[in-house]
Every structure is written in C-alpha cells, then in structure tokens.
Amino acid sequence: MAKYQNNIGIGNGGFQEIWQITYPLILVNANNGIMQFVDRKFLSMNSTLDVAAALPGGILAFTLFVFFTVTTGFSSSIISQYNGRRDNKACARVPWASFYYALFAGMICSYLMPFVGNYIIDIGNHLPEIASREKQYFNVMIVSGGFTCVMIAFSSFFSGRGKTLIVAIIMFSVCILNCILDYIFIFGKFGVYPLGITGAGFATTLSTLFGALLAFVIFIFQNQSKYPTRRGLICRFSDLKRLFVFGSPSGFQVFCDVGAFAFVIFAIGTLGKISLAATTITFSINMIVWMPLIGMSEATGIITANYIGYGRKDISVKQAYRILLIALSYIVITALVLIIFSDYFFSFFSPKGEVGNFREVMKYGRIMLICIAVYNFFDAIYFISIGALRGAGDTKFPMYVVIFCAWGILVPCVLLCVFVLKLSIVGIWIFIIVYIFISSTIIFFRFYSRGWDNIDLIGKISLPVDSITNSNASEFSI
Numbered sequence: 001m002a003k004y005q006n007n008i009g010i011g012n013g014g015f016q017e018i019w020q021i022t023y024p025l026i027l028v029n030a031n032n033g034i035m036q037f038v039d040r041k042f043l044s045m046n047s048t049l050d051v052a053a054a055l056p057g058g059i060l061a062f063t064l065f066v067f068f069t070v071t072t073g074f075s076s077s078i079i080s081q082y083n084g085r086r087d088n089k090a091c092a093r094v095p096w097a098s099f100y101y102a103l104f105a106g107m108i109c110s111y112l113m114p115f116v117g118n119y120i121i122d123i124g125n126h127l128p129e130i131a132s133r134e135k136q137y138f139n140v141m142i143v144s145g146g147f148t149c150v151m152i153a154f155s156s157f158f159s160g161r162g163k164t165l166i167v168a169i170i171m172f173s174v175c176i177l178n179c180i181l182d183y184i185f186i187f188g189k190f191g192v193y194p195l196g197i198t199g200a201g202f203a204t205t206l207s208t209l210f211g212a213l214l215a216f217v218i219f220i221f222q223n224q225s226k227y228p229t230r231r232g233l234i235c236r237f238s239d240l241k242r243l244f245v246f247g248s249p250s251g252f253q254v255f256c257d258v259g260a261f262a263f264v265i266f267a268i269g270t271l272g273k274i275s276l277a278a279t280t281i282t283f284s285i286n287m288i289v290w291m292p293l294i295g296m297s298e299a300t301g302i303i304t305a306n307y308i309g310y311g312r313k314d315i316s317v318k319q320a321y322r323i324l325l326i327a328l329s330y331i332v333i334t335a336l337v338l339i340i341f342s343d344y345f346f347s348f349f350s351p352k353g354e355v356g357n358f359r360e361v362m363k364y365g366r367i368m369l370i371c372i373a374v375y376n377f378f379d380a381i382y383f384i385s386i387g388a389l390r391g392a393g394d395t396k397f398p399m400y401v402v403i404f405c406a407w408g409i410l411v412p413c414v415l416l417c418v419f420v421l422k423l424s425i426v427g428i429w430i431f432i433i434v435y436i437f438i439s440s441t442i443i444f445f446r447f448y449s450r451g452w453d454n455i456d457l458i459g460k461i462s463l464p465v466d467s468i469t470n471s472n473a474s475e476f477s478i
Helices: 015-044 048-073 075-084 088-111 113-122 128-141 144-159 164-187 197-220 237-269 273-310 313-340 342-347 355-391 396-420 425-448
Strands: none
Touching: 015 048, 015 164, 015 197, 015 273, 015 313, 048 075, 048 088, 048 113, 048 128, 048 144, 048 197, 048 237, 048 273, 075 088, 075 144, 075 237, 075 273, 075 355, 088 113, 088 144, 088 237, 113 128, 128 197, 144 164, 144 197, 164 197, 237 273, 237 396, 237 425, 273 313, 273 342, 273 355, 273 425, 313 342, 313 355, 342 355, 355 396, 355 425, 396 425
16 A cells, blocks of 8 residues: 655545644734734824724735735645645745746835825825825835745745645744834834834834745755755746746736725725724724634645645545635634624724724724624635635636626725715625625635636646555655
C-alpha cells in the first residue's frame, strides 16, 4: 500500500485536516481584524470625527489596492495544486513570479492611486472636517498596498502547502507591532509628535513593511535541497501568465465587491456624521467576527486545490461542505453574542465629552448589529463557496456575478435609498442584505452544480506512480 506524504490532508479528508489548516488562517485574519479594531478604538478616544473618517479613508485605500493583493494571493491556489502533484520546484518558483507582480503593484499603489483616491474624496461631498481626515489616513494607508502584496507573495509558499501556522506567526508579529506603533504615533508617546489619524496610517504601513521583510527572510532560508527558493530570481513567463490569467478575475471580483461597499460607505457619509460613525463602529465590531470567515475561505481554497491537484475532486467537495457547516455554526453563535451584548460593544468606542452624540450613534448601532448578524449568515455561504471555486481555478464566473450583483443591484438601490427615497441607514441595510442573499445564492449553486469540473489550472501533469497506486488509502502529514 503506497503512501503519499504531503502537507495537507489526513487520509480521505476530515474535520481534523480542516482544523489543522484553518485555525492558523483564522488567527491570521483575526489579527487583521484586531489591527483595524485597535486603530478605530484609539481614534475614537480622540473624537467622533476621527473614527468617522477612518472607515471611508481606510476602505478607499483597501479598494484601490485589493485587486493587486487578491491577484497576488491567488498564487497560494497554484502552489497548492502543485503541492498536490508533489512538484517541489514549482512550489518554490511560483512565489517569485508573485513577487515581481507585487513590485509592479507597489509602484501603482504608491505613485498612481494617491491621485485617484484624493479625487474620489474631493467629490465625496463629506463634511470638510471629515474629508480632510480621510485624506490624511488614505494617503499613508495606500502605500501599504505594495508591502502587503510582497508579504502575500512569499507567504503563499507556506499557505499553499498547508504550512499556515508560519503565516499566522508572521501576521501575529505584524499585529503586535501595529498596536504598539498605533499607541506611539496616534497619541505621541516616547517623544514622538502626536499624529492622530495619520499616525494610525503610519503604524499600519510600517508594520506591513516589517511583515513583508519577515516573510521574505523565512522564505529564502528554506531547505534548498527540497525547496530551492533561492533559484527563482529569473521569473518564468508561464508562471506570471498563469497568475495573471486566473488571478486577475479573482482580484477584479473582490475589487468590484469592495468598491461597491466603498461607494455605499461614501453614500452613507452624506447622511451625516452620526450615521457614518454608527456604520464605522458597527463594521469595526463585526470585523473581529467577520475576518475569521476570510480565513475559512482561504483554507477552503487551499484544501480543495490540493485534492484537485492530487486527482480527488470528490474529497475536495466533501471538505468544502464540511467547512461551510463549521462557518454557519460559527456565525449563528457570534450573531447571538453581537445582539445580546450590543450596548457593551458600542460603549467601548464612546469618546469623552460627546455623550449626546454617542447616544444617537448607539441607537442606530443596535439595529445595525442585528442587520449585520443576518448579513453574516449569507456572507459565510458566499465566502466558503468562493474559496472552493478559487481553489478549482474558477475565477471568471464569480467575477461576472459580483459585477452584476454589486453594481447592478447594490449600488443603484443605495442611490435610490439615499438620494430619492431619503431612507435612513436602516433602510439602506435592508437592501444590503438583499444583495448578499442574491449573490451568495448564485455563487453557492455554481459550486453545487460542479460547473468548475473541467477547469485546468496547472496543466494535466501526471502524478508520480507511487502517489496514485492507491488513491483511496493515502496518508498525509502536516
């Protein structure tokens, strides 16, 4: 009976394998949520204006570089399929193609996107005191996009092979550094001039640069006899082409999705600082709940890609459904916590000296957390299904769905609500829930119908003889 040694999987799949791959990615994305939560918490201690400006400024920066980060991150799916084929050289080679792409992305983020972002803020019609803070935050945050791409490029070598704990360690280091720098730069500690919302941007950008350097160092110091990570300086065009052909639709899909939400946030900003502050705090609270879903989605892509590369699509489907069950159970539990303790979570963001305004913020916030709980349920279905499709290389169909749903349904409905019907923030959220219900249903049925079966991501390369002698009795190790 042959044995197939790999970094992912135990036998024919199961919850143990899911846990081993998923929990570090949950920690990675929880760290991202904590970083943003700490940013908003410290900024809320300054004023309602600072915390109100953080969400539109931050989501605008994220929107303008998310295409590049997601496209770069698709390398983990490519590496995972190569890992399923036991092609160690390809696993070590692909991150270099991602790195060169990341350098290109960094130049775009640093030199072009600031002009685009500042123009969008200028036409956003927000209060002048909020718009000025949005620009301060955005102009520093946008630079972090290039560093994030580099960090993702080298981290994909580990995540694609199921070594997700290493990625978690890198991100945990980034999170700790970010929190420390937040405290120093925002409030002006240890002789540093207090920078407020600009300091929050500097903290994120510098900590991301540190993460990129750390991921690079760990990558190049691998065992060269097994993974020749130092031999990929000359990029293969085929690797770069594969990343662009399959990764770009995925990046554009997320760009359209996040871009639509950025549009919604800016539209909400026209309703006044109370609505915008309530939205910002609600998203900040939910970020800690929502970010682990991203980790589960990434784990779904890695696990399904690995089994597809190994030639066992049946196991990849079973594992995706198991992760979906875990995600929905998690969302139901966290929804109850959000609703029951809504006042406590909101009081955590209460600024000094603005009690009257904050009572209004909390009034809207209680209702919005209920809306968020419903939204998260359908979002879980959406993210797990997207992760499975991405692992299979099916990136174009989700792109078309998001373009239609986000810009054909969500954005027009929000425009109607804000500028024609003059609805409150609660009315807008009802339309947001309708949007995620429609998009998640379509994406789920794409996965359920197996429309991705014939997609060939890395080419039909034969598996080694010893790895297919008994495909039903494979042994994996992490």
